[in-house]
Amino acid sequence: xxxxxxxxxxxxxxxxxxxxxxxxxxxxxxxxxxxxxxxxxxxxxxxxxxxxxxxxxxxxxxxxxxxxxxxxxxxxxxxxxxxxxxxxxxxxxxxxxxxxxxxxxxxxxxxxxxxxxxxxxxxxxxxxxxxxxxxxxxxxxxxxxxxxxxxxxxxxxxxxxxxxxxxxxxxxxxxxxxxxxxxxxxxxxxxxxxxxxxxxxxxxxxxxxxxxxxxxxxxxxxxxxxxxxxxxxxxxxxxxxxxxxxxxxxxxxxxxxxxxxxxxxxxxxxxxxxxxxxxxxxxxxxxxxxxxxxxxxxxxxxxxxxxxxxxxxxxxxxxxxxxxxxxxxxxxxxxxxxxxxxxxxxxxxxxxxxxxxxxxxxxxxxxxxxxxxxxxxxxxxxxxxxxxxxxxxxxxxxxxxxxxxxxxxxxxxxxxxxxxxxxxxxxxxxxxxxxxxxxxxxxxxxxxxxxxxxxxxxxxxxxxxxxxxxxxxxxxxxxxxxxxxxxxxxxxxxxxxxxxxxxxxxxxxxxxxxxxxxxxxxxxxxxxxxxxxxxx
Amino acid sequence: xxxxxxxxxxxxxxxxxxxxxxxxxxxxxxxxxxxxxxxxxxxxxxxxxxxxxxxxxxxxxxxxxxxxxxxxxxxxxxxxxxxxxxxxxxxxxxxxxxxxxxxxxxxxxxxxxxxxxxxxxxxxxxxxxxxxxxxxxxxxxxxxxxxxxxxxxxxxxxxxxxxxxxxxxxxxxxxxxxxxxxxxxxxxxxxxxxxxxxxxxxxxxxxxxxxxxxxxxxxxxxxxxxxxxxxxxxxxxxxxxxxxxxxxxxxxxxxxxxxxxxxxxxxxxxxxxxxxxxxxxxxxxxxxxxxxxxxxxxxxxxxxxxxxxxxxxxxxxxxxxxxxxxxxxxxxxxxxxxxxxxxxxxxxxxxxxxxxxxxxxxxxxxxxxxxxxxxxxxxxxxxxxxxxxxxxxxxxxxxxxxxxxxxxxxxxxxxxxxxxxxxxxxxxx
Numbered sequence: 001x002x003x004x005x006x007x008x009x010x011x012x013x014x015x016x017x018x019x020x021x022x023x024x025x026x027x028x029x030x031x032x033x034x035x036x037x038x039x040x041x042x043x044x045x046x047x048x049x050x051x052x053x054x055x056x057x058x059x060x061x062x063x064x065x066x067x068x069x070x071x072x073x074x075x076x077x078x079x080x081x082x083x084x085x086x087x088x089x090x091x092x093x094x095x096x097x098x099x100x101x102x103x104x105x106x107x108x109x110x111x112x113x114x115x116x117x118x119x120x121x122x123x124x125x126x127x128x129x130x131x132x133x134x135x136x137x138x139x140x141x142x143x144x145x146x147x148x149x150x151x152x153x154x155x156x157x158x159x160x161x162x163x164x165x166x167x168x169x170x171x172x173x174x175x176x177x178x179x180x181x182x183x184x185x186x187x188x189x190x191x192x193x194x195x196x197x198x199x200x201x202x203x204x205x206x207x208x209x210x211x212x213x214x215x216x217x218x219x220x221x222x223x224x225x226x227x228x229x230x231x232x233x234x235x236x237x238x239x240x241x242x243x244x245x246x247x248x249x250x251x252x253x254x255x256x257x258x259x260x261x262x263x264x265x266x267x268x269x270x271x272x273x274x275x276x277x278x279x280x281x282x283x284x285x286x287x288x289x290x291x292x293x294x295x296x297x298x299x300x301x302x303x304x305x306x307x308x309x310x311x312x313x314x315x316x317x318x319x320x321x322x323x324x325x326x327x328x329x330x331x332x333x334x335x336x337x338x339x340x341x342x343x344x345x346x347x348x349x350x351x352x353x354x355x356x357x358x359x360x361x362x363x364x365x366x367x368x369x370x371x372x373x374x375x376x377x378x379x380x381x382x383x384x385x386x387x388x389x390x391x392x393x394x395x396x397x398x399x400x401x402x403x404x405x406x407x408x409x410x411x412x413x414x415x416x417x418x419x420x421x422x423x424x425x426x427x428x429x430x431x432x433x434x435x436x437x438x439x440x441x442x443x444x445x446x447x448x449x450x451x452x453x454x455x456x457x458x459x460x461x462x463x464x465x466x467x468x469x470x471x472x473x474x475x476x477x478x479x480x481x482x483x484x485x486x487x488x489x490x491x492x493x494x495x496x497x498x499x500x501x502x503x504x505x506x507x508x509x510x511x512x513x514x515x516x517x518x519x520x521x522x523x524x525x526x527x528x529x530x531x532x533x534x535x536x
Numbered sequence: 537x538x539x540x541x542x543x544x545x546x547x548x549x550x551x552x553x554x555x556x557x558x559x560x561x562x563x564x565x566x567x568x569x570x571x572x573x574x575x576x577x578x579x580x581x582x583x584x585x586x587x588x589x590x591x592x593x594x595x596x597x598x599x600x601x602x603x604x605x606x607x608x609x610x611x612x613x614x615x616x617x618x619x620x621x622x623x624x625x626x627x628x629x630x631x632x633x634x635x636x637x638x639x640x641x642x643x644x645x646x647x648x649x650x651x652x653x654x655x656x657x658x659x660x661x662x663x664x665x666x667x668x669x670x671x672x673x674x675x676x677x678x679x680x681x682x683x684x685x686x687x688x689x690x691x692x693x694x695x696x697x698x699x700x701x702x703x704x705x706x707x708x709x710x711x712x713x714x715x716x717x718x719x720x721x722x723x724x725x726x727x728x729x730x731x732x733x734x735x736x737x738x739x740x741x742x743x744x745x746x747x748x749x750x751x752x753x754x755x756x757x758x759x760x761x762x763x764x765x766x767x768x769x770x771x772x773x774x775x776x777x778x779x780x781x782x783x784x785x786x787x788x789x790x791x792x793x794x795x796x797x798x799x800x801x802x803x804x805x806x807x808x809x810x811x812x813x814x815x816x817x818x819x820x821x822x823x824x825x826x827x828x829x830x831x832x833x834x835x836x837x838x839x840x841x842x843x844x845x846x847x848x849x850x851x852x853x854x855x856x857x858x859x860x861x862x863x864x865x866x867x868x869x870x871x872x873x874x875x876x877x878x879x880x881x882x883x884x885x886x887x888x889x890x891x892x893x894x895x896x897x898x899x900x901x902x903x904x905x906x907x908x909x910x911x912x913x914x915x916x917x918x919x920x921x922x923x924x925x926x927x928x929x930x931x932x933x934x935x936x937x938x939x940x941x942x943x944x945x946x947x948x949x950x951x952x953x954x955x956x957x958x959x960x961x962x963x964x965x
Contacts, residue, residue, distance in 0.1 A: 043727035044881045046922050065921045071727050093918030097887035130911050135894045158880065177722070177880070180705070182890035184880030 002076040007083055019069035019080060020048055030082050031091065031120045033098075033207045034159035035070035038264040040168060043071045045098075045159050047120070049090045054079035066090055091124050100131040101182055103154045111209030113222040117157070137182050145175070146194030148214050148268060149203060156186045156210035162202035169265065169359070172196045186210065197267045197361060204254055205264070215272075216252045220244075225251060228458035229511065231445055233323060233438045234270035235354075236364035238447030240512070241266060243274070243439060243458040250274040250439060250459060258512045260451060267361050269354075277439050277459075281421045284463025287432040294426075299433060299466055300474065306431040307478035309414040313389035315340030316414075320377060321395035322348040322366030324468070325443030326452070327487055328418075329372045330494040331472035332393050338479045342387050345380045346372045347395050362448055367438070371446030374516060375498060389414035394435070394468070396423030418471060435468040436461030442487045442506060443469065446516060453513035454506055495519075541775045542751050543791040545635040553670055555677040558638040566758040567645040568689040574757075579650035583753060585761035589772045591628075592618055592709075592746030593822065593850045595839040598753075602651050602743055604733040611740040615648045615656040616718065616732075619747045620702055620709035622661060623822035624873060625853030628777035629747035631789045633660070633667040636751075637674035641697065643750035645688060646757050648695050651743055656697045659714050662704040671699050706877035710925045711744040713879065724881045725925035748777055768794030772839040780806050782856035783813060795838040802833075802856055813858035817941070821850025823870050824930030826937030847937075863942040864949045867934060868896040874931035885928035888919040892935055899949045906950045913939050 001012045004022055011026045021037065023030045033045035048069035054060040057077030066087060069080075081087060098117060106112045139153035163175050163186070174192040177184050188194070194202065203213045227242040232253065239262035241253045253274050255266035286302040287294040297305075310316050316339035318332045329344075336342045348366045356363040373379065383405065390412050397405040402424065409415055409428035417429040420437045438445075440461040446452050461467060469487050477483040484490045488505045495504035500519045540547050550557035558564070570579055584599030605613060617640070621629040632640060640658075648656050660668050675697055678684040686694045705723055707713045713723035715737050736742020752774055756764045765773045776794040778801055781787045785807030792805070798818065802808065809815055815830040820837065825848040828835075835845045842849040857866065875893040880886040895912045898904040916932035916939075923929075939946055948955050 041727065043924055044883070046883050049922060068727070090918070090922055094883050094922070097883045097891075097918070100887055100891060131891065132894070132898075137890065157883070158886065179880070181875055181878035181880045182886050184886060 002074040002078070004074045004076075004078045004080065006080045013074055015074070017074050019050060019072045019074065019082075022074050023069065023080075023082060028082065030069045031116075031124070032070060033116055033157055034161060036161050036164075036205055036264075038169075039161060039164045039205075041071050042160050042164065043068050045157065046094045047091060047098075049087060049094070051081040051084055051087050052078065053081055088124065091120075092126055095120055095124055096126050096130075098157050099125075099129075101137045101154070102157070103136075103152075105155070109155065109209040110212045110217045110222075111155075111206075115209060116207035139183075139185055144214070145188050145211075146199055148200050149194050150212050150214050150217060151186065152210050152212070153185045153187075155208050157208055158184050158186065159207060161205045161207070162186070162211060165202050165205060166194070166196075169201070170196045170198050175202075197269065197357070198265060198359065200268050200271055201255070201265050213252070220246060220251045227254075228456050229256060230439065230455040230458055231367065231447075231453045232266060232270040232273060233367040233445070234267070234273045234365065236322075236362040236366060236369055236448035237261065237360050238367055238445055238451065238453050238513075239266040239270055239360055240453065241270075245458055248459045250277055260512055260515075261447065261449070261453075262360055265360060267359075269361070274439065276421070277437050279421075282437075282462050282465075283419055283422050283432070283434040284465055286434050286464065287429075289430050294432065299464055299471065302431050302433055303471060303474045304478055306414075306416045306433070307475055309430060310335075310339050310389055310391070310416065310479065313339070313413050315387045316342040316389040316391055317384045317387040318342065318344040318377075318391045318393060319347045319384075319395050319397060320344065320372060320393040322346050322364075322369040322372055323394045323438070324368060324372065325438065325441065325445060326368065326371045326375065326494060327443050327490045328393060328468040328472055329368070329375045329377065330497075331469060331476055331484075331490060332391060333375055333377070334481055335391060335472065335476050335479060338476070338481055339389070339391075340387075342389075343384045344372075344375075344377045345384055346377045347381060347397055347400075349381065349400070350379065364448065367447070368445040370448060370450055371444070371452070374446055375494075383408040388412060390416065392417045392419070392425055392429070393472075394419055396421075396425045398424040398428065418468060420465070420468075433471045434461070434463065434465035435471055436465050440465070441467035441469060444491065444506070444509065447513075450516045451513045452509060452516055452519070454509040454511075540791050541755055542632065542639070542748065542777060543636075543789070544639070552636045552638065553674065555638060555674065555681065558636075563638050564642055564683060564689075566754055567642045567649075567683070570646045570757055571649050571688050571691045571693045574649075576650045576652060579646060579757060582757055582761050583647075583650065586756045586764040587761075587770060587773055588749065588752055588756060588764065589839060590746055591748035591752070591777075591851070593623065593848075595772060595849060598745065598749055601733065601745075602647075604731065605651055605743065606734040606741040609741060612655060613651055613653045614737040614740055614742040615644060615651060615653040616711075616714065616737060616742055616744045617644060617656065617658040617747060617750055618709060618711060618714055618744050619658050619660040619664070619667070620714060621664075621747070621851075622706045622709040623824065623851045623853055624870075625779060625781055625819065625822045625855045626851040627779050627781075628789050628852070630661075630664055630667055631777070632747050632751055633664065634670055637667075637671045638678075639751050639754060640671075640747055641674055641678060641684075643752070643754040644697060645683070645695060647743075647745065647750055647753050649688075649693055653743070654694050654696065656695065657718060657737070658697065658699045659708070659718055660699055660701055661708075662702040665701075668699055668701050675699065705879075706873070707879045707925070707927060710927065713925065714744065715742065722879070724879050725927075727924050768796075769836075769838045769840065776837070776852060778837065778852045778854055780854045780856060782854075783810050783858035783860070784808065784856050785810060795836040795841065798833050798835050798837050798854070801837065801854065806856075809856075809858050813860060815856070816859045816861055817857045817863075819847075819855040819857075819934070820852075821848045822853035823855065823873065824926075824933060825850045826933050827941055829941050862955055863938055863945045864896065864900050864955065867938045868893070868900045870934050871896045871931065874927065878927055878931070882923035882925075882928065884919045884922045885931065888915055888928065889931045891915050892919075892931060899946060902949065902952055904950045906947065909939065909943075909946050909950055912946075 032048040049066040052063040056075035143151040145151045174194040225244040232239040240256040240258040285296040286299040351363045439458045473484040588598045589595040708723045712726035717723035732742040871893040875889040878889040916935040919928040919932040
């Protein structure tokens with residue numbers, strides 16, 4: 001640890017921390033463009049210049065030149081000023097340099113509202129231009145650099161964050177800088193396109209409007225968007241994300257930092273998972289089969305009828321997709337226990353045609369397999385035996401294999417489908433309940449690394465759909481089980497029952513999630529100390 | 537007997553590019569003695585004792601630089617000869633390589649031996665095709681004789697030297713830009729620390745020395761540190777190559793003791809100003825250093841004296857200007873160079889060099905206002921000390937010094953009055 005004083009505030013930070021990070025820890029911001037904690041240090045933007053008043057306890061002398069905070073690591077006894085007149089003058093100078101050849105087209109720029117040039121200009125700008133407009137350097141605009149990304153070379157401040165990401169994270173080297181001086185341009189390498197599974201991360205890390213997402217651009221002004229913390233349900237990795245939305249519509253997903261899971265990144269496939277949420281296959285009403293026709297009914301009515309139907313059968317199996325949340329899975333398990341102790345099975349395939357890579361992508365395209373297994377679900381892709389009724393939880397087994405499942409479901413006396421999309425399995429259903437997607441409910445998933453992660457309701461379920469936990473809690477009560485009024489009650493009961501400790505709430509799940517093993521050990525430790533107390 | 541040490545080729549009749557002639561003139565005796573009879577530490581100590589300061593521009597003590605080499609890293613150590621010689625006004629290294637390649641190679645063998653290096657590179661400016669050919673021939677001759685290779689002069693010491701031709705950019709002369717370029721990348725200077733002595737070529741400890749510096753090493757080890765220290769001021773002694781260009785009668789490269797008076801250089805060695813012209817100003821160390829007015833030129837040309845006079849010895853590229861020189865046009869030309877050569881990595885330099893040139897074009901073409909002069913100075917100020925390498929400073933320093941020393945000419949250009957140019961010179965033109 002090193003004691004460092006920044007703007008008269010002394011804090012202790014780990015050795016090797018740079019001054020930009022150390023300032024953050026002290027609650028101060030040292031403005032920067034090229035520095036990104038997930039990338040190597042380039043030191044080219046010169047925005048983070050600071051005044052080192054004392055290098056260390058051993059060398060208490062000030063440095064003659066301003067130093068860049070990103071490439072200066074803390075030393076014990078270091079004294080730094082990041083806001084004195086000398087630093088502010090240098091910073092104003094750098095900002096002015098950055099802007100002289102910038103098109104300043106904020107009114108039509110998608111980055112407006114989340115642009116570091118705008119933000120720092122408001123904080124440190126000179127506010128009047130000394131540069132003749134006609135002398136600006138012209139560069140390329142509206143250049144598609146890949147299927148998902150558009151480049152504006154005039155907006156680019158050449159910080160090379162994107163270049164470094166493509167060199168260091170994906171190692172695909174699609175972008176580089178060509179030409180020199182103020183004619184330097186961000187450009188595609190010969191014959192390449194930025195077309196890799198993680199490409200859109202460069203849009204996120206671009207501090208200005210040079211790289212924009214072709215999917216998101218011109219769709220919404222970012223200051224109208226609200227962000228809800230969530231978890232990507234695209235695969236078993238469970239990347240932490242923010243869901244950006246407005247008026248019950250999702251506009252984009254962005255990675256949210258979690259050092260234990262996805263660092264700063266997410267894959268492009270995951271980024272696109274919101275599109276299905278607003279797709280035309282969403283199930284928006286609940287149905288009861290009347291002869292060969294489905295009749296839409298009030299969801300509570302359908303729950304009531306389905307409960308009666310299950311009661312009249314001997315043994316119900318739960319066939320769940322690993323898209324089901326922990327809370328849904330646990331309620332379904334309780335339901336099965338009341339319906340002849342039927343088997344609870346995860347029917348989703350554990351692998352796909354997409355291979356697991358060494359970064360974030362898992363071949364398991366489902367977010368909660370580990371969680372359902374922790375709840376006691378078994379993994380099977382074959383139909384269960386010795387059952388006469390089915391609770392189908394978010395799984396469309398018929399779409400996966402009609403030959404195998406069609407015959408099986410025809411033999412069932414009762415098939416209750418809980419789903420968020422219209423699927424082929426519904427053709428075999430007796431009752432259908434419309435549930436919200438994972439963007440439309442509070443819940444938890446356990447990822448492939450055994451980490452329990454929380455997601456919040458971003459948008460309301462469409463039409464007359466309800467959150468999955470609401471439907472299942474009501475069904476459980478109708479079947480004679482306890483009545484749970486909130487998702488927190490369900491979560492607490494679940495944690496108690498599967499050995500994760502009592503009194504747990506969604507709020508007690510850290511924003512970075514929690515390793516199931518840690519919660520289990522925590523409970524064990526608490527029990528041991530109670531035991532020790534009893535002996536004493 | 538002549539004064540020449542480094543430019544010995546000028547005194548001997550034989551062509552020193554021939555290995556036989558070089559050896560006949562006493563060449564390679566010192567390198568042979570060093571690898572057989574001296575310990576690397578002894579060589580290093582001799583160079584330290586000599587107070588040799590780097591001839592590339594910064595004047596950093598060579599022995600001290602060598603002693604910063606990271607030790608015990610398990611990685612090879614590289615010696616990198618900076619033969620990029622790209623500072624405008626400088627042409628001494630080319631002279632050394634074109635006419636006396638073995639002197640450089642001998643200096644490199646001794647230096648490489650001192651720092652425990654077994655692979656050395658000469659990064660030569662791309663335009664120096666002739667020099668590259670000369671060096672390659674000289675290196676081939678050395679291998680044939682066993683002066684380079686597995687067993688240097690029959691000793692247990694091995695050394696390979698490679699010539700690498702640059703692809704043409706001023707920034708390749710900056711030592712870390714040079715390293716990046718040698719590695720096959722864009723010559724973007726690296727952020728320091730780490731310095732090359734710790735993390736240089738291919739991430740290994742590296743010493744980068746200028747051609748003239750390495751040539752000096754041969755003579756220091758041959759004649760001793762005391763001899764070297766006896767030439768010129770003790771804090772930065774030795775024979776020195778001065779490159780004089782501009783409005784003098786006999787421009788050229790001159791070898792004289794460090795600390796030779798600038799006025800002697802101009803008026804004795806170079807034969808004085810062109811007929812009928814008066815000295816107006818001198819850029820004493822290559823185009824990037826502050827300019828001196830005629831009345832500031834009564835100085836000794838050594839590192840410390842030129843700094844005291846408010847400029848720098850730099851690469852000793854002395855650009856002499858007479859009273860026909862239009863300072864606005866001259867500065868515009870200098871600014872054009874730095875605009876063209878900025879690597880574009882750091883914001884202040886990338887954007888500032890272009891802005892400086894645009895302001896100077898406006899001034900030179902009579903389109904500027906008085907306010908532009910203040911802007912010019914302020915832009916240059918913002919470029920000083922704010923970037924990874926000193927190209928930004930190199931572009932800004934001439935601007936600030938020209939404005940400070942010749943304000944009336946810039947004011948005239950901004951207000952549309954006729955520029956201050958000597959009447960007779962205008963007539964002559």
